[in-house]
Amino acid sequence: MRKMKKRNLVTLLLLTIIxxxxxxxxxxxxxxxxxxxxxxxHQLLKQEGYMVKLYKTPEAAVKAxxxxxxVFIIAKDxxxxxxxxxxxxxxxxxxxxxxxxxxxxYPSSFPGLTIPSGPIETRYERGVITRxxxxxxxxxxxxxxxxxxxxxxxEASNPLVVLARVVGVDRAEYGLDSTKTYPxxxxxxxxxxxxxxxxxxxxxxxxxxxxIKEVWTYILSRIANKSVQLKNWPQDVRPMYSKTESLxxxxxxxxxxxxxxxxxNGKFLLHPSWEADWLKYGSLSTPVGPPISQxxxxxxxxxxxxxxxxxxxxxxxTHEYRYWMRADVQGESAxxxxxxxxxxxxxxxxxVSANLINYLFKTSNMxxxxxxxxxxxxxxxxxxxxxxxxxxxxxxxxRAILGIIGAASYLNSGKWDKExxxxxxxxxxxxxxxxxxxxxxxxxxxxxxxxEYYHNRDLVYLLPHFExxxxxxxxxxxxxxxxxxxLARTKEAIKIxxxxxxxxxxxxxxxxxxxxxxILPLAWLVRVEDTEEHRQWLDKMITETLKYQDESGxxxxxxxxxxxxxxxxxxxSDYGTDExxxxxxxxxxxxxxxxxxxxxxxxxxxAAEATGNKKYKEATDKLSDFMTRxxxxxxxxxxxxxxxxxxxxxxxxxxxxxxxxxxxxxWSTLTGWTQSWIVTSQVQIEQKKSFWEVTKGSxxxxxxxxxxxxxxxxxx
Numbered sequence: 001m002r003k004m005k006k007r008n009l010v011t012l013l014l015l016t017i018i019x020x021x022x023x024x025x026x027x028x029x030x031x032x033x034x035x036x037x038x039x040x041x042h043q044l045l046k047q048e049g050y051m052v053k054l055y056k057t058p059e060a061a062v063k064a065x066x067x068x069x070x071v072f073i074i075a076k077d078x079x080x081x082x083x084x085x086x087x088x089x090x091x092x093x094x095x096x097x098x099x100x101x102x103x104x105x106y107p108s109s110f111p112g113l114t115i116p117s118g119p120i121e122t123r124y125e126r127g128v129i130t131r132x133x134x135x136x137x138x139x140x141x142x143x144x145x146x147x148x149x150x151x152x153x154x155e156a157s158n159p160l161v162v163l164a165r166v167v168g169v170d171r172a173e174y175g176l177d178s179t180k181t182y183p184x185x186x187x188x189x190x191x192x193x194x195x196x197x198x199x200x201x202x203x204x205x206x207x208x209x210x211x212i213k214e215v216w217t218y219i220l221s222r223i224a225n226k227s228v229q230l231k232n233w234p235q236d237v238r239p240m241y242s243k244t245e246s247l248x249x250x251x252x253x254x255x256x257x258x259x260x261x262x263x264x265n266g267k268f269l270l271h272p273s274w275e276a277d278w279l280k281y282g283s284l285s286t287p288v289g290p291p292i293s294q295x296x297x298x299x300x301x302x303x304x305x306x307x308x309x310x311x312x313x314x315x316x317x318t319h320e321y322r323y324w325m326r327a328d329v330q331g332e333s334a335x336x337x338x339x340x341x342x343x344x345x346x347x348x349x350x351x352v353s354a355n356l357i358n359y360l361f362k363t364s365n366m367x368x369x370x371x372x373x374x375x376x377x378x379x380x381x382x383x384x385x386x387x388x389x390x391x392x393x394x395x396x397x398x399r400a401i402l403g404i405i406g407a408a409s410y411l412n413s414g415k416w417d418k419e420x421x422x423x424x425x426x427x428x429x430x431x432x433x434x435x436x437x438x439x440x441x442x443x444x445x446x447x448x449x450x451x452e453y454y455h456n457r458d459l460v461y462l463l464p465h466f467e468x469x470x471x472x473x474x475x476x477x478x479x480x481x482x483x484x485x486x487l488a489r490t491k492e493a494i495k496i497x498x499x500x501x502x503x504x505x506x507x508x509x510x511x512x513x514x515x516x517x518x519i520l521p522l523a524w525l526v527r528v529e530d531t532e533e534h535r536q537w538l539d540k541m542i543t544e545t546l547k548y549q550d551e552s553g554x555x556x557x558x559x560x561x562x563x564x565x566x567x568x569x570x571x572x573s574d575y576g577t578d579e580x581x582x583x584x585x586x587x588x589x590x591x592x593x594x595x596x597x598x599x600x601x602x603x604x605x606x607a608a609e610a611t612g613n614k615k616y617k618e619a620t621d622k623l624s625d626f627m628t629r630x631x632x633x634x635x636x637x638x639x640x641x642x643x644x645x646x647x648x649x650x651x652x653x654x655x656x657x658x659x660x661x662x663x664x665x666x667w668s669t670l671t672g673w674t675q676s677w678i679v680t681s682q683v684q685i686e687q688k689k690s691f692w693e694v695t696k697g698s699x700x701x702x703x704x705x706x707x708x709x710x711x712x713x714x715x716x
Contacts, residue, residue: 031223032065034058034085035074040234041199042074044216047232057084058104062091068099070223075106078197079119079150079315083108092189101223102191105199106152110188119150119196120182123312124576124659125163127184128172133160134218138211141172145207145656146184147313152195156183161215163196165576167569169588169658170208179572185215192222197315202234205317208649208656209235236317236636241629243552243653252686255628258642259679260340260349263305263333266639267292268671269352270303270325278306282323287387291318294638301355304364304386305333307672309639311646311665317637319667325386328396329672330360331403336676338410339683353407354415360400361419365389370443371426377451378443380426380711390443397427398469399672402691405476406680409695417700421707424477427470428486429711432459435493439466452714462497463506463565464517465595471521476695479528481704485715487528494521498537502544507560509581509661513595515545516555519603523610527692538607545600546619553626554591554650555600557583575660582647582657582666589651593630593644593674594664597623601681602691609690624685626650627678643669644678 030051035042037054045052055061058073065071075082087110095102109115127144134142143166151163162181166172185194197204198215206212213233221228240255241247248254263269270278274296281289288310299305307329309319334356341349361367366383370376382397383389401423408416429451431437436459446454461467471490478486497505497518507514522538548556559581567578582590591597601623608616630648632655634641647657647666657666669675684690 030066031070031072032061033072033074034061035072035199036076039074039076039199040202041072041216043202044230044232044234045072047234048230058087059091062095062098062100065095065098065100068101068225070101070225071095071103072199072223073102073104073107074199075197078106078200079121081108081118082106087111092191096190100190101225103194103219103223104188104191105194106197107193110193112188113154113156115152115154119152122149122151122163125149125165125182127161128164128166128176128181129160130162130176131158131160134214138214141168141175142211143168143170143172144211144215145659146196146198147204147206148315149184149196150315151182151184153182154195156186156188156193159183159186161185164572166572167575167658167660168584169582169590169656172572173584174572192219200315202236203317204315205235205237205313208652208654209233210652210654237632237634237640237655239629239648239653239655240631240633243629243650247625247628251628252624252682255631256340256343256679256682256686258631259644259675259682260336260344260642262642262675263337263671264298265641266308266643266669266671267294267296267298268306268308269299269301270306271297271299272303273297275303278303278323278325281321282325283387284323285387287323288320289323290320291639292321301334301337301352302359302363304330304359305356305671308669308675309643309667311659311661311668313667319639319669325364326396326672327360327366327382327384328399328403329670329676330356330364330366331400331407332672332676333403335403335406335410336679338407339680342410343683343687350411354411354413357404357407357416360404361416367419370447374710376447377449378426378446380422380424381430381443381446382423382426383443392427392430392441392443392446393439393466394427394431394437394441394470395466397423398473401473402469402476403672403676405695405698406691409698414699414703417698418703418707421477421700421704422711424473425707425711428474428489429715430454431470431489432457433489434458434460434496435471435489435491436461436467437470439463455715460496461506462500462504463508464497464514465508467493467497468517468521472524475521475524475528476692477700477704479524480698480701481708483705483708485712490521491525491529494525494537498540501540502560505560506565508565508595509579510557510564510583510592510596511560512545512548512555512558513592513599514560515541516596516600516603519545519600520606523603523607524692526607526610535611538611539613542604542607542616542619546615549619549622550589550650551622552629552650553622553624554589554648555597555623556650557581557588557590557592557596558586559583569660576662578661579663580658580661582661584658588649590647590649590657591626592646593627593648593678594646594668594670595673597627598644598674598677598681601627602677605681605685606690606692609693620685624682627682640669644674645669646674
């Protein structure tokens with residue numbers, strides 16, 4: 001009898017606990033769901049404490065749902081069409097009788113809608129809010145990034161959101177009248193219907209994060225028939241630190257470690273086992289191909305290093321790769337690896353660095369043929385890429401050269417001094433009398449005209465992005481060889497450029513990028529000729545740049561006055577048709593790690609170390625901290641972990657901007673331009689050194705003077 005009473009007490013206690021647990025789940029926290037268990041919405045609902053009941057068909061979910069319940073019908077394998085996800089008249093009638101709240105997504109059929117057999121796949125189109133239902137932050141014409149959207153085109157009246165190609169960052173600046181629109185989210189009877197995989201928000205990395213969260217807060221509140229506040233918002237790719245949290249003592253050092261390991265995480269170093277893939281995709285006119293599997297091996301640099309990711313995010317959150325094998329990237333990556341190898345005492349990084357330089361100078365076609373013939377007018381020049389080995393951008397040559405100079409110094413090697421001197425002088429003797437080369441020269445023209453034609457021509461080209469870092473190379477070699485024309489032409493070009501600022505500058509995709517590029521040659525001009533005028537020029541350019549530095553350390557992008565170098569976005573149809581800015585107007589809190597902040601960080605550190613100016617040092621440290629904070633962390637996407645995207649919205653603290661740039665948009669990465677200069681700058685700031693000081697021991701003077709004599713013997 002006692003045992004029976006004890007058993008009854010235990011049973012009563014268990015029933016009480018179960019009852020309390022059931023009552024602990026708020027009313028309305030049970031939802032009925034057709035879709036994949038791995039679906040982002042399914043996972044979010046569970047994280048938010050919902051009891052999610054899964055069903056094998058939409059009909060089963062509707063049939064099982066209690067009166068007034070929330071029902072979600074989601075395609076199981078977006079972007080593939082789901083033949084089971086067919087919405088019938090009977091299903092809608094049952095739902096209406098039971099007063100169910102329906103959210104239906106990507107249906108194969110729906111009464112009253114003519115749904116095609118397959119979706120339209122889009123790249124440049126974005127979501128645009130068309131009704132004021134989502135709250136004050138998301139008014140009409142607000143933009144959503146629904147990356148690689150696969151949408152089923154239908155006719156629907158008065159939609160809440162449409163998909164369209166539009167100009168703008170946060171809002172469609174030119175409206176929707178001049179662009180094709182596709183209803184994306186709309187009401188159909190008692191249901192809320194989406195014609196794309198809107199529930200793919202985490203996997204597809206939709207953005208901005210807060211905006212997408214607001215959309216889903218609205219949808220869930222509507223389907224739950226009460227106000228919902230989301231406590232969780234998952235992100236597969238996020239900044240390393242928040243805007244305000246204190247940085248750990250070794251944050252910059254860890255940033256360097258992660259930044260250099262990204263070269264390996266991304267599998268950018270070509271390995272013989274997948275060289276066929278590079279030959280396939282790298283030979284295309286636009287060398288873009290699929291992501292490189294994490295199962296692939298990383299090479300040792302002897303076959304080169306790829307450029308990085310494209311900016312187009314796929315529906316599964318991956319990026320395509322740029323299979324371009326570019327000269328500048330080889331030199332820049334070699335520098336970053338050698339810098340990190342020196343700091344971290346890593347011999348492997350040093351070996352890969354040396355291999356990359358040898359690949360550029362000895363193995364590839366980028367320094368072969370006429371470029372390696374002492375009798376050719378093209379001698380010494382470095383081809384832009386293996387696909388364009390006869391094209392010569394002075395800026396790309398400059399960054400390749402500076403990268404190799406830095407790498408050689410970290411490696412304590414003079415092995416490439418002759419090739420470096422030839423590269424600098426190959427550019428110098430195709431530089432005009434006023435110190436300008438222009439944007440780009442072509443090998444057939446140089447061979448036809450002779451280098452003297454370029455050396456003796458009158459040319460003024462007021463675009464520092466293309467000109468200024470080659471001036472830095474001339475100043476560096478002048479310091480070692482004292483070849484006076486290197487200094488004279490550079491001073492003339494800098495003087496013309498500074499006197500023309502800002503009204504006559506061709507500002508490219510932003511004015512800020514031009515200022516950022518000028519800092520380095522001005523800092524080195526102070527190094528070789530420390531005059532009051534030269535210090536004033538440097539201070540002016542830094543002061544102008546720092547007008548736009550945020551307290552977070554970010555440097556805001558700015559569009560210049562008048563026409564830029566690239567195509568103006570005058571209509572929605574212009575979006576995505578040319579290289580261009582990350583912003584539409586100058587009050588948008590967006591910074592650029594491809595053209596501005598990366599080069600500004602390097603230049604500011606050189607200026608601070610050259611002058612001892614505290615203002616420059618403080619700005620450098622703030623920008624360095626900003627870079628440390630916004631570095632990517634991602635457990636899911638190892639190929640992104642440790643990288644920096646081109647764009648960052650420091651107001652939202654999110655990776656967001658206009659993605660109109662047809663080449664290197666908001667979410668692109670670059671092993672060279674972006675990653676290498678940030679990592680190298682972080683190393684030098686950590687070591688309290690400048691590039692100038694690191695390379696001051698170069699023994700290039702002896703081979704350099706010999707090269708100058710042989711290459712400039714015909715100079716006037």
